[in-house]
Amino acid sequence: MTQTDMIHPADETLLALLHEQPVENATATRSHVTACDDCASRWRQLSADNDAVAGLLGVLDHPAPAVRAGSTLSFRRRHRLRRALLIAGSAATLAVAAAATVAPVSPLHQWIHDAVTGRVVPSDAPRPLSPPPAAPAALASGIAIPATRRLVVVFRREPTSGVVEIARSDTGDVTFRSRGGTTAYAVASNHVSIDNQAPAVAYFIGIPPAVQQVRILVGSRVLLRWPEDSARVALPEPSVRARIVLAAPRENVP
Amino acid sequence: MDQFDAEFDRLFEQHFARLFRYLDRSLGDAQLAADLAQEAFVRLFDRGEMPDEPIAWLITVAANLLRDDKRRTTRRLRLLARAPDDVPHATAPPDPAAAIDQAERRDQVRAALARLAPRDRDALLLRHSGYSYREIALALGITETGVGTVLLRAGASFRKAYQELHGDPD
Numbered sequence: 001m002t003q004t005d006m007i008h009p010a011d012e013t014l015l016a017l018l019h020e021q022p023v024e025n026a027t028a029t030r031s032h033v034t035a036c037d038d039c040a041s042r043w044r045q046l047s048a049d050n051d052a053v054a055g056l057l058g059v060l061d062h063p064a065p066a067v068r069a070g071s072t073l074s075f076r077r078r079h080r081l082r083r084a085l086l087i088a089g090s091a092a093t094l095a096v097a098a099a100a101t102v103a104p105v106s107p108l109h110q111w112i113h114d115a116v117t118g119r120v121v122p123s124d125a126p127r128p129l130s131p132p133p134a135a136p137a138a139l140a141s142g143i144a145i146p147a148t149r150r151l152v153v154v155f156r157r158e159p160t161s162g163v164v165e166i167a168r169s170d171t172g173d174v175t176f177r178s179r180g181g182t183t184a185y186a187v188a189s190n191h192v193s194i195d196n197q198a199p200a201v202a203y204f205i206g207i208p209p210a211v212q213q214v215r216i217l218v219g220s221r222v223l224l225r226w227p228e229d230s231a232r233v234a235l236p237e238p239s240v241r242a243r244i245v246l247a248a249p250r251e252n253v254p
Numbered sequence: 255m256d257q258f259d260a261e262f263d264r265l266f267e268q269h270f271a272r273l274f275r276y277l278d279r280s281l282g283d284a285q286l287a288a289d290l291a292q293e294a295f296v297r298l299f300d301r302g303e304m305p306d307e308p309i310a311w312l313i314t315v316a317a318n319l320l321r322d323d324k325r326r327t328t329r330r331l332r333l334l335a336r337a338p339d340d341v342p343h344a345t346a347p348p349d350p351a352a353a354i355d356q357a358e359r360r361d362q363v364r365a366a367l368a369r370l371a372p373r374d375r376d377a378l379l380l381r382h383s384g385y386s387y388r389e390i391a392l393a394l395g396i397t398e399t400g401v402g403t404v405l406l407r408a409g410a411s412f413r414k415a416y417q418e419l420h421g422d423p424d
Contacts, residue, residue, distance in 0.1 A: 012402030019405075021387045053409050056366070056416060057382045059359050062284035064274045067292065069266035073299055170301065 006032045008039055014046050090143050094187060142177035147210040148190040155218045155246065159199040164216065164223065165241040169206035177204040204241070218246060261304055266295055269309060273316055276383040280320060280376075282364060290319045310392030313380065317393070366416035374408035381405055 009017075009029050016023045023029060033039045100106045151174060162181075169175060176185060176192065181200030186193040194203065207214060216224040223244055270291060277287035294316040298308065305311040367375055373394060380390045387401040396404065 011406055012399070015406055016387065016402050019381065019387070049409055049413060053378070053412060054382055056363050056412070057279060057379070059356070059363050060279045060282065061275065062278055062287075064271040064278075065284075065288045067270065067288070069263045069270075069295070073262075073296065170305070171303075 006036075008036065009033070011042065011046065014039070014043055015050070018043070018046055018050060086142060087144055090185065142175065143185045143187070144171075144173040144175045145187055145192065147172055147174050147208045149211065150190050150213040150215075151207070151211050152191045152215045153205065153217070154191070154193050155203075155216075155223075156193060156195045157197070157199075158219055158221075159196055159246045162196075162199050162201055162203065162246045164203045164205060164244045164246055166205050166207060166214075166224075166244070167241045169208050171206070172208055172210065173206075174208065174211060175204070175206035178202065179204075199246075203246075216244070258303060262295075262299055265298075265308055265312075269312065270295065272384045273312060276313070276379050276385070277316055277320065279379050279383065281323075282360070286323070290316055290323065293319055307389075307392050309385070309389050313385070313389065313393035317376065362416065362420045365419055366412055369415040370408060370411055374404060374411060377401065377404045378408040378412060 178200035179202045182198040184195040214226040274291045390401050391398040
């Protein structure tokens with residue numbers, strides 16, 4: 001079979017060759033185009049059209065700014081290190097608090113046990129010199145916890161301002177961050193309690209695909225019930241955030 | 255510097271200019287295009303690990319940022335009409351008359367681009383910003399073999415639209 005006997009390649013194939021993209025039998029196709037008048041003519045036309053489009057689009061160009069990765073990310077790199085330290089610190093605090101809760105000899109364990117069982121302290125028993133410690137909550141600007149199928153997030157205090165921004169994340173962990181304010185987090189299985197002591201401007205929650213159900217409450221007020229509320233608040237793609245205003249009441253738990 | 259950082263820096267050096275060109279041609283605002291291109295890279299950095307297809311991922315994120323920006327403001331309509339004059343042009347116009355000509359030419363090209371279907375326009379701009387068929391296919395969610403068909407159609411529509419609006423290009 002000669003080069004001219006070959007089936008004439010489609011315009012798409014010629015264009016891909018012109019754009020130097022991978023094409024099946026590229027060498028044979030090139031040879032055919034050289035030998036076949038019809039295909040050579042189509043090649044010249046496609047090439048001229050391509051040049052015309054490139055010329056027109058080139059009119060729109062501005063020079064690319066001289067930015068480098070280092071200048072764009074110097075702040076980000078410092079922030080990443082700081083965040084990693086904060087998360088590690090939060091995890092350590094939670095671990096210590098959890099250990100203190102479960103260790104039978106610890107005063108915290110004893111206090112929780114007494115509170116749960118309602119044991120009456122004898123009047124002649126020595127009174128503690130200081131009140132029992134509060135439930136553990138780690139003060140942090142952000143935490144990451146393993147994803148569970150169901151996630152319940154509770155803001156302990158009713159804020160007067162601020163927003164919750166929710167985004168789908170590609171990681172395996174649910175992440176919580178806040179901007180501004182003073183925030184402490186307490187974690188128990190699928191339940192995260194956010195003690196928004198001084199309200200933050202924004203709280204960011206990254207939700208990985210493993211989480212199938214989300215509840216966000218402010219006190220007893222339901223802020224988001226997902227997927228039931230997906231018509232109102234769609235959980236967006238990783239690059240987009242859904243925003244919910246914290247202070248605006250929507251509905252109350254009966 | 256860990257492996258992710260090294261890989262990130264390499265991607266940035268090799269692909270920032272291309273992403274900027276695509277966004278600049280889409281928006282007609284070099285400053286905003288630079289901001290969005292940097293934001294896409296910052297989001298990749300914040301992700302902390304490389305996606306399977308980092309270039310397609312960057313294009314997708316940049317395109318989403320572009321759409322967000324369009325939704326938030328009507329800025330694009332203004333930008334389609336006239337590129338800002340406070341950014342340096344690729345080739346400095348020699349005189350005011352040439353500057354006016356260049357601005358008019360940009361308006362003409364943008365008007366023709368605005369007539370294309372969004373996917374055709376994206377494919378055309380991505381290809382002429384230097385992206386491969388594979389990268390375009392991944393970013394637009396079409397097959398690699400379909401990219402050629404889209405590009406042929408988009409190129410023909412673009413030239414036809416330009417011709418109808420302004421006659422043959424010089």
